[in-house]
Amino acid sequence: MRDFALGLAFAILGAAIIAIAKDFPTVGNLxxxxxxxxxxxxxxxxxxxxxxxxxxxxxxxxxxRGAGAAPLRPHLGRLARLALPCVLVVLYIYGNERIGSAPAMFLLMLVLFRAGAVRWRVALPVSLGAAVVIYLAFTRLLAVPLPAGLLGF
Incomplete structure (x- = not known):
């Protein structure tokens, strides 16, 4: 039942993303x-x-059809783990101007890794490496200016 509801929610969210994105502008003659x-x-x-x-x-x-309606008692820890990525994305949106895009990405990934019980010795270098690669890809390859923040990068 849970997988059916999640699948339905993802399908509806995907359709909404497509519908909203159709109104985005094109670039020049492309x-x-x-x-x-x-x-x-x-x-x-x-x-x-x-x-x-x-x-x-x-x-x-x-x-x-089978079992009667059993009360759903979601576990608070599961709900918190489910909400964590959403909360972190909102914090990233509002905080990346202040602390910078690369440090914000690093912190976001580090918190997600640690919430997933990834060891520090794996979480730290992977978070740092991914933040650097993403930052360089956007600033150098795609020429997209990202907020510099406190540290200047």
Whole structure:
């Protein structure tokens, strides 16, 4: 039942991303623009969510017909772990101007790794390396200016 609901939610979210991204402007005479990556992401979410929902539709229907409505008591730790990425993205959006994009990415990944019980000796270098690679890819390869923040990079 849970997988069916998650699949349905992902499919709906993917469709919403596609619908919103269709209004993004194109660049010059090109056929693509700012909507390209959101549409690709939304399409993947829509397809995978629909597949997950379809795969679990029959077991979900059987569960609804069979057992009575059991009260759902979500575990607080699971809810917190589920909400953590969303909270971190919001903090990144509002905090990357102050502390800089690269340090914000590093901290975001480090917190996510540690929340997933990844050891410090793995979490620190991977977070640092990923933040540096992403920062260099955006600033050097894509020529997208990222907020410098307190440290100047």
């Amino acid at each position: 056929e693509y623009g700012a909507s390209l990556f959101p549409v690709i992401t939304g399409s993947g979410m829509l397809a995978c969510g629909a597949l997950l929902a379809a795969r679990n539709a029959l077991p979900a229907l059987r569960a609804l």
